[in-house]
Amino acid sequence: MTLNSKVPEGRMDQKWDNYKASVSLVGPANRRRLEVIVIGTGLAGASAAATLGEMGYKVKAFCFQDSPRRAHSIAAQGGINAAKNYQNDGDSDYRLFYDTEKGGDYRSREANTYRLAQVSANIIDQCVAQGVPFAREYGGMLANRSFGGVLVQRTFYAQGQTGQQLLLGAYSALERQVALGTVTMYSRHEMLDVVVIDGKARGIIARNLVTGELERHFGHAVVMCSGGYGNVFYLSTNAMGSNVTAAWKAHKKGAYFGNPCYVQIHPTCIPVSGDYQSKLTLMSESLRNDGRIWVPKKKDDNRKPNDIPDEERDYYLERRYPAFGNLVPRDVASRAAKERCDAGYGVGSSKQAVYLDFKSAIERYGKTEAHKKGMHNPSKEEITEMGKDVVKSKYGNLFAMYEKITGENPYEVPFRIYPAVHYTMGGLWVDYELMTTLPGLYALGECNFSDHGANRLGASDLMQGLADGYFVIPYTIGSYLSKEIRTNAIPTDHPAFDEAEKNVRGRLEQLLNIKGTKSVDHYHKALGQIMWHKCGLARNEKDLKDAIQEIKALRAEFWKDVRVPGEMNSLNPELEKAGRVADFFELAELMCIDALNRDESCGCHFRLEHQTEDGEALRNDKDFAFVSAWEHQGDENWELHKEPLTYEYIEVKQRSYK
Amino acid sequence: MEHKNLSLTLKVWRQKNSKAQGGFETYKIDGISTEMSFLEMFDVLNEKLINEGKEPVAFDHDCREGICGMCSMYINGRPHGPWHGTTTCQLHMRAFNNGDTIVVEPWRAKAFPVIRDLVVDRSAFDRIIEAGGYVSVNTGTPQDANAIPIPKQKADAAFDSAACIGCGACVAACKNSSAMLFVSAKVAQLANLPQGQPERATRALNMLDQMDKEGFGSCTHTGACEAVCPKEISVLNIAKLNNEYLGASLTVARD
Numbered sequence: 001m002t003l004n005s006k007v008p009e010g011r012m013d014q015k016w017d018n019y020k021a022s023v024s025l026v027g028p029a030n031r032r033r034l035e036v037i038v039i040g041t042g043l044a045g046a047s048a049a050a051t052l053g054e055m056g057y058k059v060k061a062f063c064f065q066d067s068p069r070r071a072h073s074i075a076a077q078g079g080i081n082a083a084k085n086y087q088n089d090g091d092s093d094y095r096l097f098y099d100t101e102k103g104g105d106y107r108s109r110e111a112n113t114y115r116l117a118q119v120s121a122n123i124i125d126q127c128v129a130q131g132v133p134f135a136r137e138y139g140g141m142l143a144n145r146s147f148g149g150v151l152v153q154r155t156f157y158a159q160g161q162t163g164q165q166l167l168l169g170a171y172s173a174l175e176r177q178v179a180l181g182t183v184t185m186y187s188r189h190e191m192l193d194v195v196v197i198d199g200k201a202r203g204i205i206a207r208n209l210v211t212g213e214l215e216r217h218f219g220h221a222v223v224m225c226s227g228g229y230g231n232v233f234y235l236s237t238n239a240m241g242s243n244v245t246a247a248w249k250a251h252k253k254g255a256y257f258g259n260p261c262y263v264q265i266h267p268t269c270i271p272v273s274g275d276y277q278s279k280l281t282l283m284s285e286s287l288r289n290d291g292r293i294w295v296p297k298k299k300d301d302n303r304k305p306n307d308i309p310d311e312e313r314d315y316y317l318e319r320r321y322p323a324f325g326n327l328v329p330r331d332v333a334s335r336a337a338k339e340r341c342d343a344g345y346g347v348g349s350s351k352q353a354v355y356l357d358f359k360s361a362i363e364r365y366g367k368t369e370a371h372k373k374g375m376h377n378p379s380k381e382e383i384t385e386m387g388k389d390v391v392k393s394k395y396g397n398l399f400a401m402y403e404k405i406t407g408e409n410p411y412e413v414p415f416r417i418y419p420a421v422h423y424t425m426g427g428l429w430v431d432y433e434l435m436t437t438l439p440g441l442y443a444l445g446e447c448n449f450s451d452h453g454a455n456r457l458g459a460s461d462l463m464q465g466l467a468d469g470y471f472v473i474p475y476t477i478g479s480y481l482s483k484e485i486r487t488n489a490i491p492t493d494h495p496a497f498d499e500a501e502k503n504v505r506g507r508l509e510q511l512l513n514i515k516g517t518k519s520v521d522h523y524h525k526a527l528g529q530i531m532w533h534k535c536g537l538a539r540n541e542k543d544l545k546d547a548i549q550e551i552k553a554l555r556a557e558f559w560k561d562v563r564v565p566g567e568m569n570s571l572n573p574e575l576e577k578a579g580r581v582a583d584f585f586e587l588a589e590l591m592c593i594d595a596l597n598r599d600e601s602c603g604c605h606f607r608l609e610h611q612t613e614d615g616e617a618l619r620n621d622k623d624f625a626f627v628s629a630w631e632h633q634g635d636e637n638w639e640l641h642k643e644p645l646t647y648e649y650i651e652v653k654q655r656s657y658k
Numbered sequence: 659m660e661h662k663n664l665s666l667t668l669k670v671w672r673q674k675n676s677k678a679q680g681g682f683e684t685y686k687i688d689g690i691s692t693e694m695s696f697l698e699m700f701d702v703l704n705e706k707l708i709n710e711g712k713e714p715v716a717f718d719h720d721c722r723e724g725i726c727g728m729c730s731m732y733i734n735g736r737p738h739g740p741w742h743g744t745t746t747c748q749l750h751m752r753a754f755n756n757g758d759t760i761v762v763e764p765w766r767a768k769a770f771p772v773i774r775d776l777v778v779d780r781s782a783f784d785r786i787i788e789a790g791g792y793v794s795v796n797t798g799t800p801q802d803a804n805a806i807p808i809p810k811q812k813a814d815a816a817f818d819s820a821a822c823i824g825c826g827a828c829v830a831a832c833k834n835s836s837a838m839l840f841v842s843a844k845v846a847q848l849a850n851l852p853q854g855q856p857e858r859a860t861r862a863l864n865m866l867d868q869m870d871k872e873g874f875g876s877c878t879h880t881g882a883c884e885a886v887c888p889k890e891i892s893v894l895n896i897a898k899l900n901n902e903y904l905g906a907s908l909t910v911a912r913d
Binding site: 047050051054065066067068069070071072074075084086122124125126127128129130131133134135136137138139140141142158159161163164165168171172173175176178179185187210237239240241273274276277278279281282400401404405407470471474519521522563565566570571573574 | 661674675691693694695697698701702705708709711712713714716718719720721722723724725726727728741743744748749750752773774777779780781783784787788789791792793794795796797798799800801802803804806807808809810813814816817820821823824847848851853854
């Protein structure tokens with residue numbers, strides 16, 4: 001099968017308008033009889049379900065949490081980008097598009113990224129209309145801040161809880177549709193297979209996690225909004241329940257998987273403290289607006305951070321990247337931290353951490369406050385006190401969170417930070433309409449591959465999730481459903497449902513019947529170790545080849561020796577985890593194969609064999625300017641398809657943030 | 659931070675399902691680092707139970723960074739445990755001493771039936787939001803976001819109310835199992851914003867009606883909810899809700 005990205009003709013800035021003007025529509029009477037299944041209720045899923053419901057489609061939405069409001073979009077902290085140019089600092093749709101392409105190291109599809117930039121401003125209008133309480137200036141206008149990899153201020157925020165506020169906005173819209181009866185909500189349900197009839201996605205098998213029952217649901221179309229797969233590393237900033245299962249089942253039923261090796265490792269997370277660690281906590285990148293990152297100039301310097309004078313500190317990001325300084329993109333910042341720690345300059349008891357210091361920001365803000373208040377000779381203490389208040393108003397919740405977790409007060413001593421797995425740019429391959437290679441199956445938000453290339457810029461995930469759900473799928477799904485208006489709902493006693501349910505049940509029973517000796521977490525942790533060390537921040541051919549063999553061996557052991565207690569027909573969190581980890585094993589192998597195949601460095605994918613003299617990622621556009629789309633062809637067997645990436649509206653360059 | 663290892667006795671509520679009779683089980687557990695989170699301590703306990711061939715304790719959790727609102731646990735008589743303004747997932751074992759006995763129960767409220775062990779059903783909160791916790795605006799092309807200036811104080815106040823994570827600690831702490839803090843946070847958020855004005859009166863009435871229907875109790879102003887709220891949502895929201903309710907009752911004609 002050749003990949004058809006279905007990018008519309010015409011000038012880049014007119015493609016989306018042309019598309020909207022010519023796409024087939026479904027009339028209101030027909031929408032009422034067309035059923036759409038939405039998997040996941042994060043920003044993409046909740047916004048899609050709510051909007052499709054408003055349009056009159058019969059929507060069924062599924063989430064594994066106890067309420068749609070808990071999806072992990074809620075944890076996004078720093079903000080959401082939009083090309084509003086409210087700050088009059090030179091922003092535009094083109095600039096946002098350009099920054100996203102460049103940030104992604106020229107590995108994303110131009111037309112999708114441009115559309116994302118075009119609809120970004122509308123997202124802010126929509127959210128404000130819903131009552132999302134964004135931060136404001138004293139004049140009542142919306143406030144902005146800057147984020148990594150850009151030179152304008154286009155990030156809208158609600159303290160350090162932007163994801164929460166945006167998700168609650170989408171959740172409210174969703175619940176409004178539930179009340180109106182256009183959306184039926186299935187909480188504590190997990191999708192365990194896609195049902196394919198005559199080559200089209202026609203429904204799902206879901207497990208009711210409370211009763212353990214398997215349920216069959218028909219849909220004229222299925223919209224996957226199931227998030228990313230960072231938990232393949234065991235330790236990540238994802239929620240404990242975040243998983244690849246829904247997307248993976250779709251992959252095995254015919255949806256190609258795009259760029260699985262593109263994993264973003266976030267530079268500012270709280271370091272690991274012990275082997276019991278269950279997750280890693282991210283500190284918003286917005287901290288890099290005001291915090292300065294440093295390590296001691298001397299190796300193994302055991303002095304306390306505040307005892308090290310300024311001239312003996314190496315502000316290595318400011319030194320290496322004078323133009324962007326502490327605000328270089330995430331991949332660059334993460335690798336730079338690892339480089340310093342590997343070279344022996346790390347801090348803290350593990351030596352796997354660097355400092356993020358607010359001392360100069362506190363002083364700077366304190367002086368501004370003193371000036372505002374007309375204090376001519378403020379004491380050092382007064383300045384510090386006032387400066388701390390300003391920092392608290394900007395980042396208070398992040399400082400409090402850090403103190404709870406580490407027991408240290410970051411107003412007094414610098415944060416200790418280290419990179420952690422955060423976001424996966426890879427995901428189900430989709431065309432311009434966000435449809436996967438399985439007709440009738442769409443993928444939105446983090447679970448698709450489309451907009452961020454090989455590295456995502458900060459505050460662009462929220463933008464993409466809401467763009468896809470509010471403003472893209474409502475149009476593009478019409479292109480497919482307009483041809484389905486004569487398709488009646490297919491009864492769920494169809495043999496394809498029988499077959500899918502039988503397979504799901506068989507797999508669950510198999511997991512329960514192994515009755516081995518080691519827990520699911522044991523295997524998940526072991527898998528995470530392989531992935532972190534061999535398919536993490538820096539990769540090379542030998543490690544990747546080793547990793548593939550180790551994953552295969554560990555997977556075989558898992559299926560012989562895992563112990564899943566409890567039973568199928570009740571709430572059984574261990575059984576849920578077992579199914580997810582089983583899928584992570586398969587994905588992990590594909591990630592390593594993809595990383596091995598991509599014999600270049602780009603964005604977050606850093607192959608040690610390919611770097612510039614300064615240690616930056618060295619792309620090979622001649623051989624690798626394509627999207628890797630992997631077709632599942634049976635157990636441990638994939639075929640690679642390539643979607644060539646061409647650039648008409650942007651000059652492809654070596655990325656530089658100097 | 660310096661860390662120590664703790665030996666602890668846990669008394670944990672075990673209940674097979676919503677119909678079964680529950681009871682406390684006692685577990686001894688050693689080698690708990692003070693650097694662990696409370697839920698990581700439960701991970702260690704569950705790993706031990708699995709290795710002993712027993713069923714692990716079911717508990718709700720997801721983000722483990724204090725924002726999704728999924729974790730619950732009534733710890734030593736207090737929702738989310740001893741630390742102020744903290745969810746269970748962010749509570750760390752530094753809060754306890756070697757040799758402590760820790761009692762862990764599910765949220766207890768008629769409107770939150772136990773599903774299993776420490777897991778309860780909080781879908782009543784979703785239904786309260788369905789009754790009016792939104793601005794009725796369809797996706798489309800609303801006016802420019804800066805067309806309506808909102809004073810910073812108003813926007814900040816709306817944010818403070820909107821910070822509620824819907825965990826239900828307020829209900830668990832309340833002797834009446836009232837959901838007033840939860841309801842008031844949403845009503846106050848939208849009452850503070852111009853976008854919330856058109857439905858302001860009906861929202862307060864309908865959400866409170868739904869709260870009553872779900873079997874939550876009434877508010878007698880003891881303030882226990884605010885004291886345990888992990889997001890420090892203020893009881894002033896309840897005062898605001900009462901004000902809204904009174905005003906609405908006088909102005910809205912009802913069937």
